[in-house]
Amino acid sequence: MNKAAILHKPGWNYVYPLDRNTLKIRLKAAKNDLQEVKVIFGSRYDGKAPYNVKKMELVASDGLYDYFETSITMDDNRFRYLFYLSDGSEGIWFTEKGFSNIKPGKSFGYGEYFQYPVINEGDIFSIPEWVQDAVFYQVFPERFNNGNTDNDPDRIRPWGAKPESDSFFGGDLEGIIKKLDYLENLGVNALYLNPIFSSTSNHKYNIDDFYKVDPSFGNKEILKKLVVEVHRRGIRVILDAVFNHSGFNFFAFKDVRENGASSKYSDWFFIDNYPVKTTPPVNYDTFANDVIDMPKLNTSNPEVQDYLLGAAEYWLNEVDIDGWRLDVADEVDHNFWRKFRERVKKIKPNAYIVGEIWHNSEKWLQGDQFDAIMNYPLEMSVLDFFAYKKIGPGEFSNRLVRNWMLYQDRVNYSMLNLLDSHDTRRLINFFSGEKELMKLAVLFQFTYPGAPMIYYGDEVGIEGEDDPDCRRCMVWDIEKQDKDLYKYYQKLISLRHELIPLRRGDYQPIVIDEIKNTYGFLRSYEDESIVVIINNSPLSQKYTLAGNLFGYKKEISNYLDD
Amino acid sequence: MNKAAILHKPGWNYVYPLDRNTLKIRLKAAKNDLQEVKVIFGSRYDGKAPYNVKKMELVASDGLYDYFETSITMDDNRFRYLFYLSDGSEGIWFTEKGFSNIKPGKSFGYGEYFQYPVINEGDIFSIPEWVQDAVFYQVFPERFNNGNTDNDPDRIRPWGAKPESDSFFGGDLEGIIKKLDYLENLGVNALYLNPIFSSTSNHKYNIDDFYKVDPSFGNKEILKKLVVEVHRRGIRVILDAVFNHSGFNFFAFKDVRENGASSKYSDWFFIDNYPVKTTPPVNYDTFANDVIDMPKLNTSNPEVQDYLLGAAEYWLNEVDIDGWRLDVADEVDHNFWRKFRERVKKIKPNAYIVGEIWHNSEKWLQGDQFDAIMNYPLEMSVLDFFAYKKIGPGEFSNRLVRNWMLYQDRVNYSMLNLLDSHDTRRLINFFSGEKELMKLAVLFQFTYPGAPMIYYGDEVGIEGEDDPDCRRCMVWDIEKQDKDLYKYYQKLISLRHELIPLRRGDYQPIVIDEIKNTYGFLRSYEDESIVVIINNSPLSQKYTLAGNLFGYKKEISNYLDD
């Protein structure tokens, strides 16, 4: 037995509460090593050794590991437990203190069991239910639709011209309101807007006033109207919280620039020395390197916290938004995010908090900070498999499993699953224009657990290389829209709304075929099941589903054909 | 290479900041598997692939694993990194995405590196420095000294009689004040008092008023005087916070008992149905099972939080205590403890917060909740090695390493290292009266990293089986005190104060001899080093220290001989 590879931790994604009396338990072992895994559990305050026994199921494997899971329930909610592991030849017990050949019983001290001391309500990870049912649509407001030419910035370029980093085209909130019928018709039921607060740039990630809608986008009343209109259609909307840094003309940074060390805002930033030097190399911390107009905010400073958390609350209270997307979320301190979560959820318990993190996000997804992240790790796996063909179905599956096993199930079901964004090239460009392959990736996106998100215009075939090219104007001329692609997205969206297994169902790979280059999976929810088999090869291929796949006979229909 | 056994996580005890530009990095591998481990690191915002290379040292091993560590520093505080691992025949790179035979460079995507996105001040685990220099003394106030017979409970038993669960002897705060010369003479510089707030029991773990000193112990003014007197002697004092449950006559529980479902305090507890039934089996959650006079508090309720956190603040503000020991700490929800830490540290940044947890405590020791725990896992290992002889020096070392590797170094140096308490039998009883063996264990306790704690009276030879027998009255009759033992403790305490390596030094095992049953280690701090070699066998044994043990010639003296 490869004991050194066996991992269980008394917390995190290895054991977590589903409700006040139930724990989900996970154990990781070297691939193909263990034949039998059982959890033996009891009450922490029983005089007796634990005696409840439950088999743990092999739920997934990747290249290196097998993952075993089960859930255990007791009337008492104070658990102690240990594992029995067998590789066919050797059977051992595994406790907090390590491995033992001794059968548990009197010889086991109280101190040796794993403990889940109590399931407190406050420790159950609560994520808004609606996210699992959401199909998101990301809007970059400056480029979506110009609804009011009176608020246009000076010298805007003609709609549809090639965007440069500093181009303006006049898009605004009224423009979005005017296109809500379009979004409703497409079928999305959640919006994510890139930043809309007072800022000198077209992307508005350098915010000068966190309490004010940028005048070229509208004002608070128009934002309020947008949210009302959106909600009237059963659509939710989340905004972009840029709390890592401010803009250059943010009042506090302005004060520091003008008054130097004597400014009462000097501790709002990280300034090496005075006077503040605003030509590169600058003498203050910024987002990335020397991004002059993005001075990093000191989010450990209680005054900065009050200002920013106040803004988060303000927009929830004033215009009733449904959540926040957090920019550069992994460079802001954890305590700040903990306070953020507490204050946001107090106002709106079902607000969605989703961080921009491109990497392992375990530290932020334990229930005390975010609900989920923008699932860039998933995007990268999808592109490697479908677009770059760098990996086959086996490694694709391994990566999905590895990423899945980092988090609690409810987090995985609430991920924001994107395939491109304002920070990457356009999806069709990842595929070098190969639309059929892109459609395959999108099919996967819409049938995988987590909320899919469409970057505005992908559904009508907008192209674009890296920023700024990926931020082209939305194409409203019907003649220039890719109608086939639009109908494909519309179909997938309606399927996702229609078929609960795609949203809530278990996920189980059933085809991993390196030779055929096919990957298939089953999504099951109660008595409904969906089979998805993806042919990632250029050849046409045939699959005959075994009648017993679902444990009973069932008519199979292909939902993508009308 | 046993790849499945290799573990590094981007956070927790595997990578954590020492200051704003330095990370401590740890990697775990199967024992004797890797010959070379390097970390390759760079700035997150460098265009280039990481190019700084640092060798990681094998710092410790246990039965299953080798642990490699180093620290890395950059001017930029935003890190990305990967590992190079070699077992002599195979060399591979290890990233967030897994293992690769490809040499890092252009072929590595940005997405593959491990990330430490930024070292924010707010994420650096800050623990009071003084704890490393502390020698604690635990006082169970009802049994330490009766300083004022006017406040005695009714029908107290004669001092020194055998205690029963419900016995009273009249000990109080004035009694402690009168014995501060004794404590100063012994040499301790920190006190931990079991609960002192208004309560019907002798142990006072069932508190009826968290804002009031129990009248049989004194009052706020006397407590204030105690703290002033203690501080005047350079001694710190921490109190016992019992926030998991209240007492039976706590105003809120009384209200619920009287008014049932209509009580405005019904959500302060976990009550299954009404009326409240106070004979077993009770219909409300309690500490352990059916402990009628300890109803569990709902610490997720903001009103309960205000009451309890207010009390934590009150005693810091009013009498200037130096920290809190947290009772049943692992059964109170994490969010409560996060708020507790924030509010306590705001009033007194160098307050010590130490939880009563007998098990793996990783979830509480990440910087957002406690500073350390009462180190019961250490106690159990010490007893198994020295008292029960269940394990030899090899397994003793393994257990120390395993426990050490759960936490950040600064936590390990701030642990509250006890060998017995009011919740166990007396130390001498663990040793069935074999004082010389007990002294060996105490020697280890005083030379190991972390703050040693003496349970009142152990130093004069008080005996006692499990509670209530372990709570016997302190022996003040000099004729009845074990003077030899007292002098031994006094000597060890003064050595610890005198020799900084014992408090702050590195810890490195240098002798693990199963045959001789000896265990030895080196504690080094700057140019001072201490060697401790413990002979856990009944035979006399000789060790000749190699002159090059410290890398240079040095006079060795045996500090325990005068």
Ligand SMILES: [Ca+2]
């Ligand atoms: Ca406009």
Ligand SMILES: [Ca+2]
């Ligand atoms: Ca008294």
